Amino acid sequence: MAIAVALLLAPHLVYPLFLINILCFILFASALNLVLGYAGLLSLGHAAFFGGAAYVTAHAAKVWEMPFEVAVLLGTAFAGLLGLVFGLIGIRRYGIYFAMITLALAQMIYFLAVQMPFTGGEDGIQAVPRGTFLGIVDLNDIAAMYYVVLGATVAGILFLWRTLHSPFGHILAAIRENEPRAISLGLDVARYKLIAFVLSATLSGLAGSLKVIAFQLASLSNVSWHLSGEVVLMTLIGGMGTFVGPIIGSAFVVTLEHMLATSGLPISLVVGVIFMGCVMLFRRGVYGETRARLKAIVERDRA
Amino acid sequence: MPEIFGVPVVVLLGQILLGLINGSFYAVLSLGLAIIFGMLNIINFAHGALYMMGAFVTWLCLSQLGLNYWAALVVVPLVVGAFGIVIERLFLRHLYRIDHLYSLLFTFGLALALEGLFRYIFGAAGKPYPVPQELTGVFKLGFMILPIYRAWVIVAAVTVCVAVWLVIEKTKLGAWLRAATENPSLVTAFGINVPLMLTLTYGFCVGLAGFAGVLAAPIYQVSPGMGSNLIIIVFAVVVIGGLGSIGGAILTGLGLGVIEGLTKVFYPSASTIVVFLVMVLVLLLRPSGLFGKEN
Numbered sequence: 001m002a003i004a005v006a007l008l009l010a011p012h013l014v015y016p017l018f019l020i021n022i023l024c025f026i027l028f029a030s031a032l033n034l035v036l037g038y039a040g041l042l043s044l045g046h047a048a049f050f051g052g053a054a055y056v057t058a059h060a061a062k063v064w065e066m067p068f069e070v071a072v073l074l075g076t077a078f079a080g081l082l083g084l085v086f087g088l089i090g091i092r093r094y095g096i097y098f099a100m101i102t103l104a105l106a107q108m109i110y111f112l113a114v115q116m117p118f119t120g121g122e123d124g125i126q127a128v129p130r131g132t133f134l135g136i137v138d139l140n141d142i143a144a145m146y147y148v149v150l151g152a153t154v155a156g157i158l159f160l161w162r163t164l165h166s167p168f169g170h171i172l173a174a175i176r177e178n179e180p181r182a183i184s185l186g187l188d189v190a191r192y193k194l195i196a197f198v199l200s201a202t203l204s205g206l207a208g209s210l211k212v213i214a215f216q217l218a219s220l221s222n223v224s225w226h227l228s229g230e231v232v233l234m235t236l237i238g239g240m241g242t243f244v245g246p247i248i249g250s251a252f253v254v255t256l257e258h259m260l261a262t263s264g265l266p267i268s269l270v271v272g273v274i275f276m277g278c279v280m281l282f283r284r285g286v287y288g289e290t291r292a293r294l295k296a297i298v299e300r301d302r303a
Numbered sequence: 304m305p306e307i308f309g310v311p312v313v314v315l316l317g318q319i320l321l322g323l324i325n326g327s328f329y330a331v332l333s334l335g336l337a338i339i340f341g342m343l344n345i346i347n348f349a350h351g352a353l354y355m356m357g358a359f360v361t362w363l364c365l366s367q368l369g370l371n372y373w374a375a376l377v378v379v380p381l382v383v384g385a386f387g388i389v390i391e392r393l394f395l396r397h398l399y400r401i402d403h404l405y406s407l408l409f410t411f412g413l414a415l416a417l418e419g420l421f422r423y424i425f426g427a428a429g430k431p432y433p434v435p436q437e438l439t440g441v442f443k444l445g446f447m448i449l450p451i452y453r454a455w456v457i458v459a460a461v462t463v464c465v466a467v468w469l470v471i472e473k474t475k476l477g478a479w480l481r482a483a484t485e486n487p488s489l490v491t492a493f494g495i496n497v498p499l500m501l502t503l504t505y506g507f508c509v510g511l512a513g514f515a516g517v518l519a520a521p522i523y524q525v526s527p528g529m530g531s532n533l534i535i536i537v538f539a540v541v542v543i544g545g546l547g548s549i550g551g552a553i554l555t556g557l558g559l560g561v562i563e564g565l566t567k568v569f570y571p572s573a574s575t576i577v578v579f580l581v582m583v584l585v586l587l588l589r590p591s592g593l594f595g596k597e598n
Binding site for chain 2: 042044089090092093095096097099100101103104105107108111112114115225226229232233236265267268269270271272273274275276278279280283
């Protein structure tokens with residue numbers, strides 16, 4: 001309840017675009033967590049979905065003059081399709097190979113974005129029109145934009161929650177914990193992983209589409225490998241495979257980057273060092289580690 | 304003038320040679336990645352950043368210390384290798400026993416940090432590095448003009464690759480290395496210090512990346528982003544070749560360089576993505592890679 005009130009009041013207290021940025025990354029990191037944390041697939045190419053959707057949405061809204069909803073849907077659908085292609089190519093390879101394949105495929109998308117005429121190369125697609133929501137609400141009102149993004153993010157998160165607590169979610173957990181066993185139970189492991197991957201790509205695309213409309217700019221930084229790395233960091237720092245982890249992680253990293261942007265310190269140096277520290281010191285992430293410690297305390301008290 | 308598919312042979316040969324130069328870098332880097340993976344079971348994402356570091360140290364040697372190219376060729380691999388040894392001792396060795404993904408993520412963070420650090424200190428712009436005097440000028444081959452420096456890069460890279468391959472496949476040291484890959488505890492029982500061997504292997508392969516950086520300095524602009532652009536292509540090379548074989552890594556690296564060169568002739572706009580397309584094709588037809596064994 002308190003959270004809901006805080007979320008609704010937030011744009012009047014804090015710079016709304018900053019909040020929108022956080023919301024988009026919460027959705028993005030949570031979507032990545034579906035494959036990284038729950039299916040055990042490390043994707044280093046998720047920027048392709050986020051950025052690819054951003055380009056498609058920007059193009060649809062600006063050049064094709066599509067309404068907001070259609071542009072976002074097109075971008076999201078494109079990301080899902082791209083996810084299907086990536087998944088079909090890579091899903092049968094394990095662990096590090098999967099990571100390298102997704103990274104390489106995403107880099108291919110990056111090079112395509114550099115070269116193809118419609119993406120605007122180094123300039124990107126600028127001045128993307130925001131349009132209206134359902135033809136009524138003018139999204140140039142930044143608070144309205146915030147509420148629309150908030151609604152979409154909450155819907156995406158609820159969808160993920162529902163997915164993870166469905167039989168499908170439990171099958172994913174089974175595959176992550178013991179894949180040979182899942183296979184011997186007769187589960188079509190590759191297909192389940194593929195479905196998870198496509199869902200994750202689709203929601204990442206939704207995040208990218210929303211961000212591009214709110215910020216009115218699609219650029220190469222949205223498809224670069226740095227972004228793929230950053231979103232992995234957000235998930236890792238919060239806690240992979242926990243539902244709350246990516247939400248905390250992305251809020252933290254976006255806020256940090258926001259502060260660093262004005263401090264003159266190099267962002268990627270700081271992000272890189274945090275990454276290293278995270279892997280060395282708390283691999284379960286802030287939330288995962290706290291939860292594990294609390295659990296240990298509770299169990300000790302019980303004993 | 305003779306032509307193949309409407310392209311003058313001169314142009315074709317020229318691009319193949321250019322492709323071999325890129326391929327030389329792919330080969331040296333993927334060789335290092337393959338050895339590190341074989342021995343330490345980690346994927347060293349920082350390999351590209353260390354190559355970039357090698358190029359920067361080369362540049363610094365000249366601009367700050369007045370050390371010329373030939374001195375850099377010796378000093379830089381040692382500096383970068385020593386840096387690698389520190390990283391291995393302090394961090395990587397604690398990650399061997401857990402999931403590979405963590406060491407990949409760690410080296411990913413290291414790559415980001417190094418790139419950020421160099422960009423912070425030196426700026427994003429490329430730094431020019433002169434071709435050493437002894438290697439300026441060109442060979443006139445009749446069908447094309449080949450800058451001597453470029454020929455030197457190919458020769459040096461291929462020589463180093465073949466030498467490393469010979470050491471690993473044909474010498475006693477190489478036999479220990481291969482044995483330690485198969486069964487570390489048994490090799491330890493024979494009185495060989497396996498942890499030290501792992502440290503030195505990492506240092507050596509990282510030194511190789513530094514060596515590639517020295518070779519690259521006069522050809523490419525020395526810039527913080529040079530490593531990450533390269534390493535992702537090298538990853539595709541590694542996926543294509545499979546991590547199982549060291550000879551395979553070398554051949555795939557050179558081969559893909561040539562394919563890239565040829566693409567520049569026939570369909571220039573696809574030249575940046577052709578390696579990735581080959582990767583997709585190989586994954587569909589032969590998922591474990593051309594020389595790979597499925598783990």
